[in-house]
Amino acid sequence: MNKKVRKPVLAVGPFHPLQEEMEFFQLTVDGEIVTDIDVRISYNHRGIEKISESLQFDQVPFLVSRICGICSASHPLAYVQAVEELAGVKPPERALYVRTIINELERIHSHLLWAGLAGHFIGYDTVFMWAWKYREPVLDLLEEITGNRNNYGNVKVGGCREDIADELRPKILKELDEIEKKTDMLTKAVLDDPILHARLKNVGVLSKEDAIGYAVTGPTARASGLAIDVRRDDPYAAYADLEWNVITRPEGDVFAKVVVRLLEVFESIKIVRQATKKLPSGPISVEVKEIPAGEAVGRAEAPRGETFHYVRSDGGNRPVRHKVRAPSYVNVPSFKASCIGQHIADVTITLAAVDPCYSCTERLAAVEKDSKVVHDYDALLRLSREKTERIRKELL
Amino acid sequence: MSWKIWSLKKSPWVFHVNTGACNNCDIEIVGLLTPKFDVERFGIKLVGSPRHADALLVTGVVTAQAAPRLREIYRQTPKPCVVFAIGACACEKGVFTNGYHVAGPVDKVIKEIDPDAIIAYVPGCPPKPEAIISGVVKALSAL
Amino acid sequence: MKLQELLNRLSEIKDKLTKIEQASEKRIYLYCEAENSYAVNKFLFEDLGLRFVIETGIDSGPPFNPIDCFEIIYHYSDDESGCVVNLKVFIRDREKPAIESITPFLPAAEWIEREIHDILGIDFKNHPNLKRLILSDDWPEGVYPLRKEVKK
Numbered sequence: 001m002n003k004k005v006r007k008p009v010l011a012v013g014p015f016h017p018l019q020e021e022m023e024f025f026q027l028t029v030d031g032e033i034v035t036d037i038d039v040r041i042s043y044n045h046r047g048i049e050k051i052s053e054s055l056q057f058d059q060v061p062f063l064v065s066r067i068c069g070i071c072s073a074s075h076p077l078a079y080v081q082a083v084e085e086l087a088g089v090k091p092p093e094r095a096l097y098v099r100t101i102i103n104e105l106e107r108i109h110s111h112l113l114w115a116g117l118a119g120h121f122i123g124y125d126t127v128f129m130w131a132w133k134y135r136e137p138v139l140d141l142l143e144e145i146t147g148n149r150n151n152y153g154n155v156k157v158g159g160c161r162e163d164i165a166d167e168l169r170p171k172i173l174k175e176l177d178e179i180e181k182k183t184d185m186l187t188k189a190v191l192d193d194p195i196l197h198a199r200l201k202n203v204g205v206l207s208k209e210d211a212i213g214y215a216v217t218g219p220t221a222r223a224s225g226l227a228i229d230v231r232r233d234d235p236y237a238a239y240a241d242l243e244w245n246v247i248t249r250p251e252g253d254v255f256a257k258v259v260v261r262l263l264e265v266f267e268s269i270k271i272v273r274q275a276t277k278k279l280p281s282g283p284i285s286v287e288v289k290e291i292p293a294g295e296a297v298g299r300a301e302a303p304r305g306e307t308f309h310y311v312r313s314d315g316g317n318r319p320v321r322h323k324v325r326a327p328s329y330v331n332v333p334s335f336k337a338s339c340i341g342q343h344i345a346d347v348t349i350t351l352a353a354v355d356p357c358y359s360c361t362e363r364l365a366a367v368e369k370d371s372k373v374v375h376d377y378d379a380l381l382r383l384s385r386e387k388t389e390r391i392r393k394e395l396l
Numbered sequence: 397m398s399w400k401i402w403s404l405k406k407s408p409w410v411f412h413v414n415t416g417a418c419n420n421c422d423i424e425i426v427g428l429l430t431p432k433f434d435v436e437r438f439g440i441k442l443v444g445s446p447r448h449a450d451a452l453l454v455t456g457v458v459t460a461q462a463a464p465r466l467r468e469i470y471r472q473t474p475k476p477c478v479v480f481a482i483g484a485c486a487c488e489k490g491v492f493t494n495g496y497h498v499a500g501p502v503d504k505v506i507k508e509i510d511p512d513a514i515i516a517y518v519p520g521c522p523p524k525p526e527a528i529i530s531g532v533v534k535a536l537s538a539l
Numbered sequence: 540m541k542l543q544e545l546l547n548r549l550s551e552i553k554d555k556l557t558k559i560e561q562a563s564e565k566r567i568y569l570y571c572e573a574e575n576s577y578a579v580n581k582f583l584f585e586d587l588g589l590r591f592v593i594e595t596g597i598d599s600g601p602p603f604n605p606i607d608c609f610e611i612i613y614h615y616s617d618d619e620s621g622c623v624v625n626l627k628v629f630i631r632d633r634e635k636p637a638i639e640s641i642t643p644f645l646p647a648a649e650w651i652e653r654e655i656h657d658i659l660g661i662d663f664k665n666h667p668n669l670k671r672l673i674l675s676d677d678w679p680e681g682v683y684p685l686r687k688e689v690k691k
Contacts, residue, residue, distance in 0.1 A: 047498070066521070069419035132426075215591040235621070497678075
């Protein structure tokens with residue numbers, strides 16, 4: 001298909017059912033190798049920072065939880081922590097534990113979702129179906145705790161809005177055992193599969209130096225040997241009270257990113273187990289009467305990396321400035337470093353490995369050479385799956 | 397009823413469009429394919445092009461950048477087709493009501509090029525997969 | 540690095556700063572004028588090895604600044620101490636606000652400088668790719684949504 005494309009029109013095929021969002025990557029290719037990338041993000045820009053200035057402080061969590069569906073617990077948490085820092089407020093201990101439980105459950109279902117999508121991109125649709133099936137019990141649990149599968153609406157300045165009923169605790173522990181078993185099966189299947197090793201090792205490598213230059217965070221950073229994790233470095237909620245490990249890998253390739261995410265699920269299970277058992281009694285919020293003038297920073301480790309919120313107040317009841325930095329904002333540009341020099345068959349999985357929270361930034365894919373579309377998204381996906389098939393045939 | 401409507405109701409092929417959504421609705425839509433909900437057993441199929449679609453599942457608030465693209469997709473979808481506005485943002489902008497970069501909601505943008513467009517609304521933030529299935533089935537039965 | 544070492548090292552550039560403020564155990568605010576921004580940022584990133592987080596552009600005025608001006612806050616993280624170092628840079632020229640881009644030595648800044656250019660109209664000199672990033676293709680020129688005069 002040769003089309004003169006200046007703007008992304010549907011015919012380019014960006015709206016594949018499983019590539020959910022719209023962003024615009026223009027990849028320049030020389031033969032089958034990527035030589036340059038240009039990015040245009042605008043399809044998802046909703047002007048959230050400006051809307052925030054028209055809301056009252058306690059309305060903002062409802063806005064920011066809708067920045068991104070699968071970081072929907074991390075954004076409001078980072079925001080309320082900024083406001084609590086501004087106001088000098090310390091939420092009660094029980095609230096810190098409830099926040100931890102919800103955020104880690106979100107990490108579990110987000111990483112499983114990602115594993116499914118990654119499987120899909122390389123032609124492992126069984127992995128996709130499996131991962132999404134075993135993610136459902138986590139969503140059911142979150143629904144029982146907070147009332148919604150997503151967009152929990154559970155944090156507020158000063159604590160939490162809803163408590164975790166003590167009767168739910170045995171159920172949470174039981175579900176965790178099940179999830180752990182299933183994740184164990186999935187992890188072993190992935191780590192033992194020679195085709196996946198051949199398909200994903202040395203693909204989409206992000207060097208440690210580039211990881212620093214692009215200031216990446218989260219599993220994208222940890223898979224390139226950068227041992228950074230907000231939960232440990234600038235502890236919040238209950239993380240300082242619990243035992244868990246920061247998972248890193250030095251290789252920086254797609255395989256390393258898969259391993260980091262899967263192993264993180266086990267750490268999250270550990271955290272939720274401890275937090276559920278140790279859940280202290282007491283109130284779940286303190287009353288906050290006024291937000292004084294000043295400024296503060298709040299951050300949380302979302303499934304994709306560090307979520308950073310800066311809030312400035314003039315003593316009124318609305319933020320004067322609210323800056324939101326989602327992790328994908330720094331992770332997605334690193335795609336430039338990990339993708340240039342790659343074969344086009346590896347483009348989709350390299351981008352997916354960054355786990356772009358596509359609505360934290362945006363996404364759409366097209367390939368262009370001299371203003372001619374050479375490969376649209378569907379073609380790139382097909383090439384990716386064909387490569388997996390070739391490897392399978394070679395190895396078996 | 398025309399055979400076109402009959403076939404639409406029997407086995408609707410749907411095309412998913414994200415016009416600036418947070419992803420929650422999109423994930424719930426993709427979740428419809430997965431074992432717990434498995435909509436393919438009802439004949440509902442997610443297709444890769446609007447040219448093959450009977451219905452559009454539109455999520456998101458329709459940002460200024462997405463609006464012309466949404467209209468283009470609607471034009472390319474053969475008629476009759478049903479436009480489903482999935483989620484609070486698509487139905488009536490949700491929390492993004494005052495956004496400076498928001499052209500939506502979905503019905504406003506579509507009706508600019510087709511005042512007689514058939515639009516169905518599935519509210520929720522996000523609507524549960526059961527709600528989406530129920531909404532799609534209800535709207536198609538009412539046709 | 541540990542907090543005390545961080546504070547010691549920050550004093551190496553105190554001649555380029557107008558103020559160093561330790562707001563709390565893990566929050567430091569540095570103040571400087573636009574002409575020193577490039578040098579201070581380079582020091583924080585290359586010499587101190589701090590991790591770049593993001594830039595916040597603000598159309599500022601009273602009560603934070605007696606006279607209206609633009610602020611760009613460069614946020615950095617020292618992951619070992621968990622400290623966030625916020626460098627506040629003041630751009631006093633409101634008619635033609637401009638500042639030296641830090642993208643040449645810090646690729647991570649490319650997008651946010653393009654974004655601030657879109658929403659506040661600040662020019663980033665020597666930016667390798669100062670094209671529109673987040674506003675739509677048909678967004679009117681000269682309308683900067685995060686400026687105070689644009690109504691909420």
